[in-house]
Amino acid sequence: MIYLDNAATTFPKPNEVTDALTAYMTSCGASPGRGGYDSSIRSAEMLFECQEEIARLLSIPSPERIVFTKNATEALNAAIFGTVDAGDEIIISSMEHNAVMRAAHECSRRGVYVKIAHGSPTGKIAPESIKNLITDKTKLICLIHSSNVCGTINDIYSVQKIATESNTLALFDLSQSAGIIPIDASGLDMVAFSGHKGLMGPMGTGCLYIREGIDPSPLLFGGTGSYSESARMPLIYPDRFHAGTVNAPGIAALCEGVRFVLREGVFEKEKEITSYMYDALSDISGVTVPGERERTNAISVICPHHDCVHIAEELNISQVCVRAGLHCAPMAHRTIGTIQSGTIRFSAGFFTEKPDVDFALSALKKIIGK
Amino acid sequence: MLATVASVSSANRLRLALLKQDVPSRVIQTPSSLTKEGCGYSIRFPDEYKPFVKKTAASLNINIRSFFREETNNSQTTYFKE
Structure with a gap:
C-alpha cells in the first residue's frame, strides 16, 4: 500500500x-x-x-x-x-x-x-x-x-x-x-x-x-x-x-x-518529498496543481474531464491511498476555483519515499491516459 | 515537609524543577485533613530545603498554599502549619 x-x-x-x-x-x-x-x-x-x-x-x-x-x-x-x-x-x-x-x-x-x-x-x-x-x-x-x-x-x-x-x-x-x-x-x-x-x-x-x-x-x-x-x-x-x-x-x-x-529533523525530509511530488505532478500534462510551490504536504490536483472521486477509486485499486472531494473546506475550494470539481489530494509524509511517489504518479498517468 | 499546591501539574512542574537542582522530592496527594478545597497535591521534601522550595516555586509562578511540617509517632502523623 x-x-x-x-x-x-x-x-x-x-x-x-x-x-x-x-x-x-x-x-x-x-x-x-x-x-x-x-x-x-x-x-x-x-x-x-x-x-x-x-x-x-x-x-x-x-x-x-x-x-x-x-x-x-x-x-x-x-x-x-x-x-x-x-x-x-x-x-x-x-x-x-x-x-x-x-x-x-x-x-x-x-x-x-x-x-x-x-x-x-x-x-x-x-x-x-x-x-x-x-x-x-x-x-x-x-x-x-x-x-x-x-x-x-x-x-x-x-x-x-x-x-x-x-x-x-x-x-x-x-x-x-x-x-x-x-x-x-x-x-x-x-x-x-x-x-x-x-x-x-x-x-x-x-x-x-x-x-x-x-x-x-x-x-x-x-x-x-x-x-x-x-x-x-x-x-x-x-x-x-x-x-x-x-x-x-x-x-x-x-x-x-x-x-x-x-x-529526526523531519522538516527537511517533509519538504524534500513534497517538492519532489509537486514537481512530478506539475510535469504531467493536463494536470493542474493549484497553490504555491512553497507549501506544507497537501498537494491538490485537478484532472480536467476526469471525476476526482473516480480517479481516487482507481488509485485505490492500485493500492494508492489519496483523498478526493472537498476535504471539509468548501470555501477554500471556492477560493482556488475548484468547488465544482473538487480535487484529488496527494499528501506525502516523513516515511514516504521517492519510489512510492513514482509508483502513485505512474498509476495516475495510466488512469488519465497520459 | 509538605508544600501544598493546587494541582498535580503544578506539583510536577515544581518537582521536576527541584530534581534538576538535585533537591529530593516526591509528589503525593495532599492529606484530606489539610485541604479545604479537596483533591490537592503536595510536594514532600526534607525540611531543610524549605527556603529553596519556596524560591523555586516563586520562580515558576507556582502558588504554594501552605507548608506543613510532619511528625509521626506510633504510626500517627501530625501536621503542623508553618
Missing part, C-alpha cells in the same frame, strides 16, 4: 509511538491527577513531559498552558466559543477548514458577526485583507496556518502583529503545519493543532495553547482532580480545560511522536 493521505493523518507512526501506546495500556493504565499512587503520579508526570516536548518544538514559553483535547476541532471550538460573545465580531479566512467555518456559522447564529477575509487564487490570505476588516468590535481573528487543501502557507506572524496592534486576539490553526515546518509560537495568542498529523501521535489527540494573560471560558465543565469542593472550573492551567479524564494513552504516544519529530 502506498499511503499518500498524510494530511488527514500520518501513517505509519514511528515504532516508539505505538510502543508507548501499548506500554501505557499494559503497564501504567492509571488516570493522571486522580490518585496519589505511583502509577497515577507517573501518568500525570507523562502529561507534563508531553507539554514540555510540545513547548520545545513550538517555542512555547508556558508549557502548562498547553491543554489536551481530543482533536484540533475541539481545540478550535474551545478557543472560539470561549472568546467571543453575542455582539462581538470574529474574522476568519476563506481558506478555513469546517472546524472553524462551522464553528463561526454557529457563532453567527448566537449573535456574533462573522467577517471573511478572502484569499488569492493560490489560497494565500494577505494580512492586509484581515487588517481592513478589523473594527473596535473585533474580538478574534482566526486563521489557518497552512491549507489542508493546497498546502499554501499563511503569514501568521504578520497577522499576530496586526491583532496585537489592534487590541484583538488571534487564533491560529496549525493542524497542517505543526511538525511539518518550523514554527515559533512564542509570540502567538492561541494556537490549535492535531496530535495525529505532523506530530505523529495517535488519533484522538489534539492541543490548544493559550498564552498567559488570555483566559477563554472552558468548553467543557467537570472534574479535574483539583479544587474539587468548588462548583467552578479551576483558574489554573491545564486543569481549566481538562474536564473529565484525558486520553492519557494517546498523550503518552503523542509525547513519543513529538520526540521523534524533534530528534
Whole structure:
C-alpha cells in the first residue's frame, strides 16, 4: 500500500509511538491527577513531559498552558466559543477548514458577526485583507496556518502583529503545519493543532495553547482532580480545560511522536518529498496543481474531464491511498476555483519515499491516459 | 515537609524543577485533613530545603498554599502549619 493521505493523518507512526501506546495500556493504565499512587503520579508526570516536548518544538514559553483535547476541532471550538460573545465580531479566512467555518456559522447564529477575509487564487490570505476588516468590535481573528487543501502557507506572524496592534486576539490553526515546518509560537495568542498529523501521535489527540494573560471560558465543565469542593472550573492551567479524564494513552504516544519529530529533523525530509511530488505532478500534462510551490504536504490536483472521486477509486485499486472531494473546506475550494470539481489530494509524509511517489504518479498517468 | 499546591501539574512542574537542582522530592496527594478545597497535591521534601522550595516555586509562578511540617509517632502523623 502506498499511503499518500498524510494530511488527514500520518501513517505509519514511528515504532516508539505505538510502543508507548501499548506500554501505557499494559503497564501504567492509571488516570493522571486522580490518585496519589505511583502509577497515577507517573501518568500525570507523562502529561507534563508531553507539554514540555510540545513547548520545545513550538517555542512555547508556558508549557502548562498547553491543554489536551481530543482533536484540533475541539481545540478550535474551545478557543472560539470561549472568546467571543453575542455582539462581538470574529474574522476568519476563506481558506478555513469546517472546524472553524462551522464553528463561526454557529457563532453567527448566537449573535456574533462573522467577517471573511478572502484569499488569492493560490489560497494565500494577505494580512492586509484581515487588517481592513478589523473594527473596535473585533474580538478574534482566526486563521489557518497552512491549507489542508493546497498546502499554501499563511503569514501568521504578520497577522499576530496586526491583532496585537489592534487590541484583538488571534487564533491560529496549525493542524497542517505543526511538525511539518518550523514554527515559533512564542509570540502567538492561541494556537490549535492535531496530535495525529505532523506530530505523529495517535488519533484522538489534539492541543490548544493559550498564552498567559488570555483566559477563554472552558468548553467543557467537570472534574479535574483539583479544587474539587468548588462548583467552578479551576483558574489554573491545564486543569481549566481538562474536564473529565484525558486520553492519557494517546498523550503518552503523542509525547513519543513529538520526540521523534524533534530528534529526526523531519522538516527537511517533509519538504524534500513534497517538492519532489509537486514537481512530478506539475510535469504531467493536463494536470493542474493549484497553490504555491512553497507549501506544507497537501498537494491538490485537478484532472480536467476526469471525476476526482473516480480517479481516487482507481488509485485505490492500485493500492494508492489519496483523498478526493472537498476535504471539509468548501470555501477554500471556492477560493482556488475548484468547488465544482473538487480535487484529488496527494499528501506525502516523513516515511514516504521517492519510489512510492513514482509508483502513485505512474498509476495516475495510466488512469488519465497520459 | 509538605508544600501544598493546587494541582498535580503544578506539583510536577515544581518537582521536576527541584530534581534538576538535585533537591529530593516526591509528589503525593495532599492529606484530606489539610485541604479545604479537596483533591490537592503536595510536594514532600526534607525540611531543610524549605527556603529553596519556596524560591523555586516563586520562580515558576507556582502558588504554594501552605507548608506543613510532619511528625509521626506510633504510626500517627501530625501536621503542623508553618
